[in-house]
Amino acid sequence: MAVDKPVFKRVLLKISGEALSGDKHFGLDFDVIKSVCHVIKKCVEMGVEIGIVVGGGNFWRGTKDGGGKIERTRADHMGMMATVMNCLALADVLEQMDVSVRVQTALEIKAVAEPYIRLKADKHLKNGRVVIFGCGTGCPYFSTDTAAVLRAAEIEADVILLAKNIDGVYSADPKLDPNAVKYDTISYDEVLAQKLTVMDSTATSLSMDNHIPVILFALKDPENILRVITGEKIGTIVG
Template sequence: MPEPQYKRILLKISGEALAGDASRGLDFDVIGRVCDVIKKCSEAGVQVGIVVGGGNFWRGVKDGGDRMERTRADHMGMLATAINCLAIADMLEQKGVDVRVQTAIEMRSIAEPYIRSKAIRHMEKGRVVVFGCGTGNPFFSTDTAAVLRAAEIDADVILLAKNIDGVYSADPNKDPTAVKYDSITYDDVLAQHLQVMDSTATSLSMDNKIPVILFALKDPENIYRVIMGEKIGTIVKEEK
């Protein structure tokens, strides 16, 4: 039986992906399938940390626009991620997975405060750790939070599960000539302004030399395929 290629991963799941075709709210069939694969990864001996977006409920400045003060709009987005974290944690527990939720904004009655050493200890004991509330600071995306947590917990790789199956030279929904990359460097992502992650998240992953693999969550089994070494989606890494 093949061995996992990574010992510890940081899985970033977009909020929109959890909403399924509805694009808003929670699709528990989708969440259930994702959690089945997370359980499979954990049982294979992989230590799993998860950062979840909140776009299925609220997208900070995008939804707040000029109608709200930016900091408050971003705080609302952080609370949206906490809702998604609790939904994932509950589903994992239903499937017999030991899980802990840690949040960057303290809400002790429903989650642990984020403590790096405690998160690592949980993962070493085989628990899945779900990180909520982004970085706890406005003006930073949950993609940046994913890279930050990955760096803090010494993750081998960041798995970016989104609604697109890889990195393209242009928006494939708008440009039929867009080319999908199997591999691309951080520098090229930044230079071409490609929509992998925001520039802050990309720069942070580059500075910390953490490879990022972007793939579609439409088939949750892609998560397992990636950790087992299959070439899925696009890998963003240093130039060799």
């Protein structure tokens, strides 16, 4: 079956750590990771330049797991380390599929990854390499969603793809409210005003200020990444 042409040249894909754990809800599910990487490979072969920011919640969530037990900054740094494990797992599976990839981290970890340098990341992307960004922003108190928006702005991505465990933005939590309505499109102002949990408010404001559209969709079917990149209307567009 023929695949439509991509509507985006350069994208920033944000993958939650929890999504990589599959039904186990902790650690890594390599069947899930392989299916995600297989779709990423298809997108690269279509000429799409892909940067990836991955969360670390499948191993450690700073505010949730460390809250009240250890100092916040240290808890957040532990979360940054968790993202690196996910980055290396994604990189290895992609390399097994003959996809050229580089891992760059906001905290310097010379033995396993390049330090994040914007111009170097840009060069990698232009050369067809997937660039996986680890350690979030490198600063405590900022989420990996904020890191995704920051990296998207820095690499001048056309769009931010939020691959999560939910298939769009709803007026309320659909697990708790059977009357929750799913939005096809919604503005940043509405997201902030209604306090919807698309991203945290810092990430949403940063995305709004830099005029970067966000598409939120479910990663349960990894082919959704390809569908969004080729212009199919799924999930919710925030912009």
